[in-house]
Amino acid sequence: xxxxxxxxxxxxxxxxxxxxxxxxxxxxxxxxxxxxxxxxxxxxxxxxxxxxxxxxxxxxxxxxxxxxxxxxxxxxxxxxxxxxxxxxxxxxxxxxxxxxxxxxxxxxxxxxxxxxxxxxxxxxxxxx
Amino acid sequence: xxxxxxxxxxxxxxxxxxxxxxxxxxxxxxxxxxxxxxxxxxxxxxxxxxxxxxxxxxxxxxxxxxxxxxxxxxxxxxxxxxxxxxxxxxxxxxxxxxxxxxxxxxxxxxxxxxxxxxxxxxxxxxxxxxxxxxxxxxxxxxxxxxxxxxxxxxxxxxxxxxxxxxxxxxxxxxxxxxxxxxxxxxxxxxxxxxxxxxxxxxxxxxxxx
Numbered sequence: 001x002x003x004x005x006x007x008x009x010x011x012x013x014x015x016x017x018x019x020x021x022x023x024x025x026x027x028x029x030x031x032x033x034x035x036x037x038x039x040x041x042x043x044x045x046x047x048x049x050x051x052x053x054x055x056x057x058x059x060x061x062x063x064x065x066x067x068x069x070x071x072x073x074x075x076x077x078x079x080x081x082x083x084x085x086x087x088x089x090x091x092x093x094x095x096x097x098x099x100x101x102x103x104x105x106x107x108x109x110x111x112x113x114x115x116x117x118x119x120x121x122x123x124x125x126x127x128x
Numbered sequence: 129x130x131x132x133x134x135x136x137x138x139x140x141x142x143x144x145x146x147x148x149x150x151x152x153x154x155x156x157x158x159x160x161x162x163x164x165x166x167x168x169x170x171x172x173x174x175x176x177x178x179x180x181x182x183x184x185x186x187x188x189x190x191x192x193x194x195x196x197x198x199x200x201x202x203x204x205x206x207x208x209x210x211x212x213x214x215x216x217x218x219x220x221x222x223x224x225x226x227x228x229x230x231x232x233x234x235x236x237x238x239x240x241x242x243x244x245x246x247x248x249x250x251x252x253x254x255x256x257x258x259x260x261x262x263x264x265x266x267x268x269x270x271x272x273x274x275x276x277x278x279x280x281x282x283x284x285x286x287x288x289x290x291x292x293x294x295x296x297x298x299x300x301x302x303x304x305x306x307x308x309x310x311x312x313x314x315x316x317x318x319x320x321x322x323x324x325x326x327x328x329x330x331x332x333x334x335x336x337x
Contacts (some may be wrong), residue, residue, distance in 0.1 A: 025287050043280035051218055051276065055243040060236075064219025065174045105219040114151045 004035065004107065004124065011040035011096040023049045030065050030091055031057065035103040040096035041069045050102070066108040068118060069100040144326060149196060150208040150336055151255055154280075156262035157214030157273045161293035164191070164319035165262055172325070173199050179212050179262035188214045191204040191252055201329040206336060213252060216273050225332040235305045253280060258287040258335050265292035268301035269308035278309060287335040290313030290314040291328060296321045 007029055014022045023046060029036045042050065047067070054065050101111065101120070112119040137312055154162040163179035170178040178194045180187060192212040199206050220242050225235035263269055281288050293304040295316040302316035315331045317324045 044276060044283045047272070047276040048250055048253070048280050051216065051273075053244045054218060055220070058220050058239065060222075063221040064217070067177055067218055067276075069272065069275070102170045105221065111272070113272075114266065114268060 004122075007034045007036050009036060009038045011038070014038070015096075017045040018113040019043070019046050019049060023053055026050065027053050027057075027065075029081070030102045031062055034128050035101065035107065038102065041071070041098050041100055043095075051106040058104060062104070062106075065102055066105060066111050067100065067102045067113040068113055069098060070113075070118065088112055095114050149159070149226055150206075150210060151257045152208045152236075152332070153211040153213060153252065153256040153337075154262055155213055155249065155253075155277050155300045156215060157264070157271065158217055160215065160262045160264040160267075161291075161319050162215065162262045163188050163192075163212055165203055165260065165291060165293065165317070166194070166210060168319045168322065168325060169197065169210060170194055174195055174221070184225060184230070184238075186215060186217075186220070186238060186245065188212060188227075189238070189241040189245035189247075190214065191248055199329050199332065201326065201333055204333055206333055208257075208336070211252065211256065213249040214242065216246055216249055216277060217242075218273060220246070220326050223313050236336075253286075254284065256281075258289070258332075260289050260291050260332070261294055261312075262291045263305055265302055265305055266297050269305045274308075278312070289328075289331050289335045290311050293319055294314045 009026070014025065019027065022042070026036055026038065027050060047069070050065070050067065058064060105125070107122055108120060109123050112120040112121065154166055156162050163181045166179050167177040167181065167330040170176055174190055174194070179192050191214070194210045194212075197210050220239050222232075222239035225238050226232065230238065247256065261274070261277055263274060263279070278288060290305060290309055290312050292300070292302045292314055294300055295302060296318035300316070301316065305316075306314045312337065313331055315324065315328050317328050319325075
């Protein structure tokens, strides 16, 4: 039986890390088939660094990740972008509000998000 | 003498700068229609296509450049270099290509090239002067890839125009794209049928600084 591990990372655990170290830490966990639940959000350049690192590591065994960042605001997540644009501080210092889900593509098939709900579709088959 | 050289260099630099072409990038997730948009622009203004298109994702696996394109709208002219980039994705599974009746070795090769293409597209982000983010308007716009691309362009202060492509399809929902990114101009088009393309050209003029 395959165990699915959900690893919670409080923002404080990555707060003092450089962007590279943050990405290394989160990527390593996802590559080891953990689903990471990070308190807060990565900076846009960190998100793109994570995608880049993922692509550099694609192999027969590792097929990539799924990622989804959610804003604390209950209004649609697109508003997060609006806020990001307005709040330069968030771009520089990062954002501990909201949360981010990162998981391996081998476990998470898709993260569906619309303004009101998030659906995490997994590759785990249900026993009948 | 030194002054004269400096003056010459300054004049040279001004001439060089004025001739510098605007770099207009096409970014977005795979299969949104970036290459179809690139082809439409090139066909309209140069009479020739730029990229190959396919229903199989990651058809564009390297950055394609068309230099010195000039478009016209409302009596104005705009000249730029157009960059058609590989679709940005967080996962690439060669087995997905097998579903398109591709041979295993070919699928693996395509996957490897596609990963490199994504990395190149990301690296080129910094070189763009303005970007057309091409989204498939039949798909949910709230994907992390879309948000990450647009977030990175915003962080770099690169002007963005969102192209909601495939508006000719029944499932197309331009309003949903607009609702997802209310702070950016969104223009619905069909690259395939040429619907609303003139509006897209008008909007390109507006975002180019």
